[in-house]
Amino acid sequence: MALLLLIGSLFALRVALRAMPVSGFLESGGLDLYIGNRKPQDAVSPRFGTRRNRQGGAQVKSRHRYKPAAVFGCAVMLSGIAVSAPHAQKPPPPVQPGPGAPIPLPERNPARIFAQPHPGEIATPEWSAQEVQDATDRCAMLLAGTGVKYRFLNPIREGRCGTPAPIELSAIGKTRAVAIEPAARVTCGLAATLSSWADGFLQPTARKHLDGEITNIRNIASYVCRNRYNANDKPISEHARANALDMAAFKTQSGDWINVLDNWALPPESFPAAPDASQDKTVTPPPEAKPDTATAPAPAGQIPNRRAETEPAFEPRSAFLYEIHEGACTLFGTALGPLANEAHKNHFHYDLAKRKHGAYCE
Known part of the structure; x- marks a missing residue:
């Protein structure tokens, strides 16, 4: 050629x-x-x-x-x-990855992934005097008779973040005051719901499992102007509206602290040992049941507790944390704990986000 x-x-x-x-x-x-x-x-x-x-x-x-x-x-x-013309027209062969080389993955729907501006950088008009006055009046009516200890703060407006009538929450609970340490910047609606949770779930559960009541709650996050998980591509957080509280530990009357990180999960030794696989291969005929030793059926209307026979009993501190978190799921719009994700392994997150299909609890 x-x-x-x-x-x-x-x-x-x-x-x-x-x-x-x-x-x-x-x-x-x-x-x-x-x-x-x-x-x-x-x-x-x-x-x-x-x-x-x-x-x-x-x-x-x-x-x-x-x-x-x-x-x-x-x-x-x-x-x-x-x-040389025929050789110049041939493209170089693609580089083949080696046997152990990682395979690059394509971007996940790159058309929808874009950086959002920080919520505090978005221009937003200030609260009007009427908005501040109306929110303050509603707050005073909402917290009357709840046992909440608070004081009003100046209106907060940082871009899309803030609220017209924030308060500094120092204690919740009507039957027994539970101090919030340090004091939290929240809305009046969240403070009222936290007080109901303390009276209806926190203290009764503490008396049941801890032989005492809770005196303090360790607050690790309240109002923060940010998106969810501090990510640019996530929606604005309820923390940015002063509508959320993160709590990491609870102090008892005896002075002990119950930490979510340390006491949520059951210790490994409390779980039953896995059955030996070799036992599954051996078939043993069941013994003949004797009339005088046969197990009597459960009384009418009573269902045998099969779960109690297979699951270990909760350690008191773990049982306390599990039950107060389940109670929070009935009151708050969002209730997240260690089972939600890695970001919540050391605390409970409770907020009043409005949802169409009920509370989000994990």
Whole structure:
């Protein structure tokens, strides 16, 4: 294939050079090419490129003279282009990953992933005096008789974050005051719901499992102007509306602290040991039941507790945490604990987010 291209290139060069007359005779290195019966003494006619001999003879065909090096260089150049052209058109083969190389994954729907501005950087009008007054009046009515200890703060407005009537919450509970340490910046609606939770679930559960009541709650996050999980591509957090509280520990009357991180999960030794797999392969006939030793059926209306026979009993602190969290699921719009995700392994998150299909509890 390359040879055919070379021959074609030389033929095209020869045809092109025949149409290029050169005037004068070069003293050195010249190469005379003659077509027909042409003589060296022929001169170029000024018209039509024809030549007449010096004696005024008959008209003859044109004579052309060329440099040998130029002819050879053009031929080599054209042949190189012809030979290398097929190779230049082939794309390089794709690089194949090795046996242990990780396979790159495509972006997850990149059209929907884009950086959101920080909620505090979005221009938002300030609360009007009427909005602040109305929110303050509603707050005072809502917290009346709840046992909540608080004081009003200045309106908060940071972009999309804030609330017109925030309070500094220092204690909740009507039957027994539970101090919030440190004091939390929240809305009045959240404070009222927290107080109901303390009276209806927190203290009764503490008396049941801890032989006492709770005196303090460790607050680790209340109002913070941010998106969920501090991510740019997530919606605004309820913390940014002062509508959420994160609590990490509870202090008992005896002075002990019950931490969510340390006391939520059951210890490994409390779970039953896994059965031996070899026992499944051996079939043992059941013993004959004797009439006087047979197990009596459960009384009518009473269902045997199969779960209690297979699951270990809760350690008191774990049972306390599990039950107060289940109670929170009935009052708050969102109730998240260690079972939700890694971000909540050390605390409970409770907020009053409005949801269409009931509370979100995990």
